[in-house]
Amino acid sequence: MATLPVDEYKIIQEFGPHKSVMSGIRLSTSVEPEKLVKTHCCFCGQQCGIQLKVRDNEVIGFEPWEEFPFNRGMLCPKGVKRYLQGSHPDRLLTAIRRDPNASGGFSPMPYTDAINRVASEIDRIQKKYGNGAVAVLSGASLTTEKTYLMGKFARVCLKTPHIDYNGRLCMVSAGAANKKAFGIDRTTNPWSDMVGTEVIWVAGSNVAECSPITTNYIWQAREMGAKVIVQDPRITPIARTCDLFLPVKPGRDAALFAGVLQLMIENDWLDDDFIREHTAGFEQVAEYCKQWTPQHTAEVTGVPERSLRQAAEWWGQAKSSFLFHARGIEHHSNGVQNALGTINLVLASGRLGKPKSGYGTITGQANGQGGREHGQKCDQLPGLRDISNPEHRRYIASVWNVDEKEIPGPGVDAYELFRKIDRGEIKALLSLCFNPKVSLPDNAFITRALEKLEFYTAIDFFLNDTARHADIVLPGSLQEEDEGVVAQVEGRVIKINKAVDCPGEARQDWVIIQDIARALGRTHGMTFNSPGEIFEELRVASKGGIADYSGITYKKIEQQFGVFWPCPSHDYKTGQPVPDHPGTPRLFEPGSYNPIAKGAGPFYFADGKARFNVADYRAPVDDISEEYPIFLTTGRVVSQFLSGTQTRRIGPLVDQYPEPRIEIHPRLAEKLGIKDNEWTTAETRRGTITLRAMVVTTIRPDTIFIPYHWGGKKSPNQLTVAAQDPISKIPQYKVCGCRVRVADGPPEYDGKLEPQQ
């Protein structure tokens, strides 16, 4: 029964989010750490190297790790203050159970009892409704070992098709586009390749706030002569001094790419040799682009013709270039087409697979790359394999030592999974590393669906907003309490190292999952003794797949400061062991050999050619209208991360940007009579939010922006639309029609909640 046990204010009072502050040993200027642990930040996909200072099983601070080549000691404020999530007053030190009689709605219970209760409920519900009535939601902030285990747990132990992950809100548009165009889903070049390139195009990425370390690479490239093009509805810090700013209307990106490609075609700024020899499908794309004249493109996108021409001229005539995109173009019901639009620009230029030329998507979460490779997606098996492909199924069945027929077929995406809950098809949910009540669009629907569950268990180290609905919450582990690998933004597989033990009765997540399997009496394949053992099996499971980790070892990662996959254990051509394979920092180099093309070409299709895809512009779902005339777009701020489960509990990060505000241009504000800092109400067809206005000239006057890291009545996902891309199923977070007015008064929570709550 997954309704809130008591009034939400009471839950918040007891379980937070409360702010941690530097205190005790962490304020001391004389205490020396016992050890420095070389590891990586727990937050974004940059995965900066960092050293954690440890004393008495507590992380007491950090020391920069200047040898790690990606960030060389650089960190953003989240990385600097990440350690304050440890020893936190809100930390769950025991399992807790729903208890309407307890003041905060939950009572502690012994760990073993909690595991037994979870197992018996799963068993009961599966016996009554079938195996598919139990679903699993997982996440891309987990180590790859855990993501692998979660996929195996769902398919082998629970025998349910229903597992999906929060990368569904993050990397899937890019992933689907990459697979359609290249046959492989990874950024093509290491970031160091950027310095020395001629043009950098940043499409829909607030680099400075969402992937701060990338800023230095871009600035350094500019020092060496690169021109920087930024496409965004807001002048973000990276856009402030860019050479060309494309102030695109939210949701019009595919039109913009088609318009620029049309100008490149008209001016013959194409690499005809590359298109002929290494690609297929250009003619259809060229035919499609004909309608996108500069005038038409300017009308649709809101970007002036002069800027479209300038972009085409620079991009078309460059000798080397990089193009990056992120959620700004991906969080759309047209997200895959938007990403394909960028890829068409790259393929038409022929600038790929070269030292100073590349393409990539900037990952959001710590394991935004690795988390989408090894089987926690609803349609995927390890090694970027396809759960519907008989050959792939047979191979994984052999690794798992199960009958191929026992592996369920594809499940559904994370949002559809909630629709299934709403329809009564899914009765029980286990979630880990996912806070859908904050992070999914139209979250009133998510709340309604959660309330229909017969049984819900969450694994987390804090009681996140969604877990407030749980029957049982199992006390999980922080990143620094476990080890394992992740793949960061460049496709470099790196190692997270353990700094401290779990406190109290908290357990490492892979231990909890296997404890549930044991209590269910279904231990087959779920008896790993360490992340290292899971990794060894993952290496075998990924062998021969596109995301081939078979040649990666923990030792090699340490020696090389990470290993770029694919890294096979055996040479693809000769079949001979290659224990020293260094990995593949750069994809698609001329003459490169991959197991799909088998020498036919550098791309991962049988003919070795990349694919142009018609990247069709479609207007957003719930676009602006007479009734809802203003675009609403959402995103991040630098001091917060995702749904804020961690960062809304770290005092100095909360103080830096305490509460969400509505960014609005003075021209629009004046028209609506809204003053800076005034309570302002934004409404869509789904919901209403009242926040303070922030009047700035840096946003389009037809658009408002709200950052999404807060829950409850401060969550802009009360307003966003649950429209999804038909291919990737990513939600359309970046645009919907809204209306804005001066608020009738302060919101109901004003004075009752602290800023971060």
Added chain:
Amino acid sequence: MKPEHLQFFIDPNRCIGCQACVQACTECDTHRGVSMIHLEYIERSSSVQTVPIVCMHCEQPTCAEVCPADAIKRTADGVVQSARKPRCIACGNCVKACPFGVPEVYEDRQIMMKCDMCYDRSSVGKKPMCTTVCPSQALFFGTREQIAQLRPMSMPTNQFQFGNQTITTKVSIMIPRHGAISPLVNILDAMDERPTARSVSLPVIAGATDDPFAEVKV
């Protein structure tokens, strides 16, 4: 002793306002929990431009010159230190006098404290904490040769004119060379079909029209 060849450079043009410098400063071992530096928005309503403010370490520090208790000392290697505990009377003269707005009096401990270029780190050959973490490298610590090689678009300067006072500092600010791109302030300039000027003048001190420093070009 801080190695003479390693110097501190600030490039506000690179700053992204992330506050990593300020947050990292509070982690420094000699003053944990308190930042000795700060970060300013020039005028957030009109621009995302931010500027990190660290001590410039003047050759003739005004803060020391105006100190009635002779509490502010400059080390032989040119680093201006926080006020000395037995001497500082927390009068705040230094706070008022510093042309860069750096020193602060901490009322709870009745002392002026300020950025000392992480003397505990820089004196043993390490980089100051803020320059190590700065993700845009708006704060940079290295040799003049390195900065010349890495930053061809700008040049360091360490001489500043405040009225009749000329100040020479240990820390340099990177000034864009001729032809550098001017920053984008109002999005309307990028939306119009006809190109318009990107730069505007912002009033720094509201109403202070007779102040020669009230307008800066950004």
